[in-house]
Every structure is written in structure tokens, then in C-alpha cells.
Amino acid sequence: MRAVTFAAPWDLRTVSVPDPVVLAPTDVIVRVEAAAICGSDLHVYRGVERGLDAGTVLGHEFTGTVVSAGYAVVRARPGTRVAAPFTVNCGRCWACRRGLTARCVESQVFGWVQQGCGLHGGQAELVRVPHADATLVPIDESIPPELALLAGDVFSTGLHAVEQGGVQPGDAVAILGLGPVGQCAVLAAVAAGARVVYAIDRVAHRLEQAQRHGATPVELEADVLATIRHGTEGRGVDVVIEAVGYPDATQLAWQIVRPGGTISAPGVHNEPAFALTPGQLYDKNLTYRAGRAPARAYLERSLALLNREGWRLEGLFSHHLSLAEAPRGYEIFNERRENCTKVLLRME
Ligand SMILES: NC(=O)c1ccc[n+]([C@@H]2O[C@H](COP(=O)([O-])OP(=O)(O)OC[C@H]3O[C@@H](n4cnc5c(N)ncnc54)[C@H](O)[C@@H]3O)[C@@H](O)[C@H]2O)c1
Ligand SMILES: [Zn+2]
Ligand SMILES: [Zn+2]
Incomplete structure (x- = not known):
């Protein structure tokens, strides 16, 4: 598949990498419909936030459709269109039960692999999602990808x-x-x-x-x-x-x-x-x-609010680019050039 990967600060590349596969019974693979670049990605791009392995697939804002699932997945079965928060959560631990899903004992941020451990991101054609039933929210076909992306991170x-x-x-x-x-x-x-x-x-x-x-x-x-x-x-x-x-x-x-x-x-x-x-x-x-926003705990509410009020944010996605153009997207978002407020990456 094609994916946006980290080589070094100021050096991101859209390259071919192996497709992700289901590793645990609760994993799914999502075929990404659209992804976005977050201000948090800029900390890595600028080299201010360090530790990411070269070759990590970037991005924690994505939406798409499940294409394969582990045997224990009940809700997020293949064919389900989903919104995703920017971190994974188990749905069962002390933190999850209190709505502090960003601090789940099993929490991982998409797009962060350090010393071989972690989770690749969603600025790619496919992404592996652990704890899929607890993490992902099924969404209707009528919801535009822009709203699902906003609900998954910055709006929440x-x-x-x-x-x-x-x-x-x-x-x-x-x-x-x-x-x-x-x-x-x-x-x-x-x-x-x-x-x-x-x-x-x-x-x-x-x-x-x-x-x-x-x-x-x-x-x-x-x-x-x-x-x-x-x-x-x-x-x-x-x-x-x-x-x-x-x-x-x-x-x-x-x-x-x-x-x-x-x-x-x-x-x-x-x-x-x-x-x-x-x-x-x-x-x-x-x-x-x-602290990190517990986006999963807000996701349904954010989607409902965005359904009503989302028109107010029209134009926030100032740039729609292809995955191949992502490195340029990072550049203009970082420099706030071309009146850039947010970049959506659509899959070819
Ligand atoms: N807590 C969370 O869960 C969470 C989630 C998403 C993003 N974030 C973080 O939120 C921050 C904003 O994200 P974003 O996507 O909106 O990023 P962004 O980079 O698009 O926006 C940052 C804005 O701050 C402005 N700015 C810089 N210095 C300033 C100052 N001293 N006073 C006022 N404004 C100043 C910049 O001009 C820019 O418009 C980032 O640090 C990001 O990592 C946190
Ligand atoms: Zn973010
Ligand atoms: Zn948990």
C-alpha cells in the first residue's frame, strides 16, 4: 500500500510499505477513505517531539471502511464504515469506564512507533486498528468524511x-x-x-x-x-x-x-x-x-453536534490533497501558507 512515512524531521515521504494485517482477534484493518494532518503531527515534523522510528506511517486522523476483522470482532465487521478517535482504547479498564479513554491501560496513539513498538498511522491506504469494537464508531454513509475526521480529534x-x-x-x-x-x-x-x-x-x-x-x-x-x-x-x-x-x-x-x-x-x-x-x-x-483529549468518549456527541453545527466549520479543510502530495501538505500547513487551516488527504 501507499503511506506517508517519517524519515527524519522535515523529511516525510509517501512510499510503498507492506499492507498491515490482523494480529490479534480484536483487530481490524480499515481501508482509509480520507485522512487529515493534525497540529500534533507538526511537532514530529519540526523535530520538536522526538523518538519516532524512521519508517513509521504517520497520522492519527482517518475514516474509512473495515475490510477485514479478527474472529472476536462483533460490531466493526467488514463493510462497516467507521469514525476513529486518535487513540486506541479497550473499553473495559478503569480509565475507559470513567470516560478517560485517552488514558486506557491499552492506549496507543496511531502513527507512533518507537524502538519497534507502537502503532502505525492512518495517513495510508490501510490501517490496523486494535480493540476495534471499543475504539471505532460505526457511521452512516451520509456523514461526510470531513465531519468524521473532525469528530475523531480536533473537534472533540x-x-x-x-x-x-x-x-x-x-x-x-x-x-x-x-x-x-x-x-x-x-x-x-x-x-x-x-x-x-x-x-x-x-x-x-x-x-x-x-x-x-x-x-x-x-x-x-x-x-x-x-x-x-x-x-x-x-x-x-x-x-x-x-x-x-x-x-x-x-x-x-x-x-x-x-x-x-x-x-x-x-x-x-x-x-x-x-x-x-x-x-x-x-x-x-x-x-x-x-492533557490528551479522550476523543473516543466524545465521539458520538461530537458527531451529533457536527451534524447540526458542522456547517459553521465549512472551509476549515482548506486543502484537499492526494496521499502523494502529503509532504507538500505538511509544508504549507506548517508554514500557514496559502491560507492553510487544515489538510485533508484523500485516497486515489
Ligand atoms: N490535547 C489533545 O488531545 C490534542 C489534540 C489535538 C491537537 N492537540 C494540540 O493542540 C495544539 C493545536 O493544534 P492545531 O491542530 O490547532 O495546530 P496548529 O499548529 O494548526 O495551530 C496552532 C496555532 O497557534 C498559533 N500560535 C503560535 N504561537 C502562539 C502564541 N504564543 N499565542 C497564540 N497563538 C499562537 C499559530 O499561529 C497557529 O495558528 C497543538 O499543540 C496540538 O499538538 C492536542
Ligand atoms: Zn491530533
Ligand atoms: Zn481501557
Whole structure:
């Protein structure tokens, strides 16, 4: 099959690799209909997140149809069209039963193979899915692949970030980073009844997009602090959602959150030390919540919400490319060129 593989930072290649096969009775193989590139893939592309084996098939956002299944698979039988969260989960362990599916004892992220262990990804014609019945969600033919892809990661992540932040009706919220995760968080914060949602980034077309979703755009290079102080009686916002993943964003979040407020951080961080000091948290009585979104626990709800409200995200997939064009897709998504907000990879 053809697949997008990691060779080294800044060097991804679409090549032929062996087809995946069912290894365990609960595995299935999915024929991928469409895959997407996530901001998390960029950490690997940039060499900021290290450890991935050369030759790993990338990608954790995909949708498609089951083509073969182990004997223990009951729901995700061949012929079933499915949406997939970006991690695998067993559905039975302590974490799964509490909806913390991203921390399942059997959890693996698609597209992460390190020292020979792990799971290849979905930016490929075929992908192996362990614990298929618990991980995959059967979907109707009428659901566009775009919605299934969003529900599997960035939309569920944005929704989770807002809930993790405890956004209440009437709150002032700031979203740092207006990539796909930030855009979805804007929608979720508006839907949660936020009085004002400041959307902060430096990329003009992303600021405009957030404004269309009901946010107040604030350029990173403008006086963010003054704008937020002005709109919050000098206090700062109730909740900051940090959807960036770099320490300067954590520091800005600290500057703009009110005393007693919450920073909810879906952003994936790779720096060796936390960007804030214990004293900074203490001095503002802050709650800081972070982590991988339990996308599986949100998937059905996200699909239902997207079915109703998904039209608002129309245009988020700014680029539809072939698998062969994926390396260029990474390049333009990373550099935010050609007004790129998200890349969909369709199979030939
Ligand atoms: N927690 C999870 O489960 C989960 C899931 C998906 C993605 N993520 C992470 O969420 C983050 C965002 O993902 P994405 O796909 O939207 O990525 P993206 O790279 O498309 O978006 C990041 C945005 O942040 C902006 N930015 C950079 N520095 C900034 C700063 N200091 N202040 C404000 N904005 C700044 C960039 O201009 C860009 O628009 C990434 O770190 C990604 O790894 C986490
Ligand atoms: Zn992701
Ligand atoms: Zn589990």
C-alpha cells in the first residue's frame, strides 16, 4: 500500500510499505477513505517531539471502511464504515469506564512507533486498528468524511478543552492559538454561553475565521493585555484555552487569566520544564488542567453536534490533497501558507 512515512524531521515521504494485517482477534484493518494532518503531527515534523522510528506511517486522523476483522470482532465487521478517535482504547479498564479513554491501560496513539513498538498511522491506504469494537464508531454513509475526521480529534479536543476549563454561561474566555483545535474551541465556548471569546493568534485568516464563529479577534502583536483588561474590568478572563503547545503561550495564558481562573491546555508541550513557577500558580490561585483529549468518549456527541453545527466549520479543510502530495501538505500547513487551516488527504 501507499503511506506517508517519517524519515527524519522535515523529511516525510509517501512510499510503498507492506499492507498491515490482523494480529490479534480484536483487530481490524480499515481501508482509509480520507485522512487529515493534525497540529500534533507538526511537532514530529519540526523535530520538536522526538523518538519516532524512521519508517513509521504517520497520522492519527482517518475514516474509512473495515475490510477485514479478527474472529472476536462483533460490531466493526467488514463493510462497516467507521469514525476513529486518535487513540486506541479497550473499553473495559478503569480509565475507559470513567470516560478517560485517552488514558486506557491499552492506549496507543496511531502513527507512533518507537524502538519497534507502537502503532502505525492512518495517513495510508490501510490501517490496523486494535480493540476495534471499543475504539471505532460505526457511521452512516451520509456523514461526510470531513465531519468524521473532525469528530475523531480536533473537534472533540476543542469541546473537551472547554469542558475541562469549566466554561460557564456569562464567562469571559480567551483562546490562544486559532488552528483547527482553537477554532473548534471557539465554537464550543460560544455554545457554552461565554459572554465574550477573545481569539488570539498572529495569522490574519485564522483571526478572521474565529471572528466568523463569534469570537473577538485579537492579534498577538497587538496589546493583548490591554484589550483583555479593558473587557474584564481589569481582572482578566475566567478561562484561557491554550491550544498552541509552546511555553510563550503558557506564559501569555498566565498573564491574561483572572485570579482564581482556569487555564485549560490541550496544547501538546515538549519543553523540558513547565513554563510557570509554583509561585505564579500560587499568586493567582490558578487551576491548570492539561492533557490528551479522550476523543473516543466524545465521539458520538461530537458527531451529533457536527451534524447540526458542522456547517459553521465549512472551509476549515482548506486543502484537499492526494496521499502523494502529503509532504507538500505538511509544508504549507506548517508554514500557514496559502491560507492553510487544515489538510485533508484523500485516497486515489
Ligand atoms: N490535547 C489533545 O488531545 C490534542 C489534540 C489535538 C491537537 N492537540 C494540540 O493542540 C495544539 C493545536 O493544534 P492545531 O491542530 O490547532 O495546530 P496548529 O499548529 O494548526 O495551530 C496552532 C496555532 O497557534 C498559533 N500560535 C503560535 N504561537 C502562539 C502564541 N504564543 N499565542 C497564540 N497563538 C499562537 C499559530 O499561529 C497557529 O495558528 C497543538 O499543540 C496540538 O499538538 C492536542
Ligand atoms: Zn491530533
Ligand atoms: Zn481501557
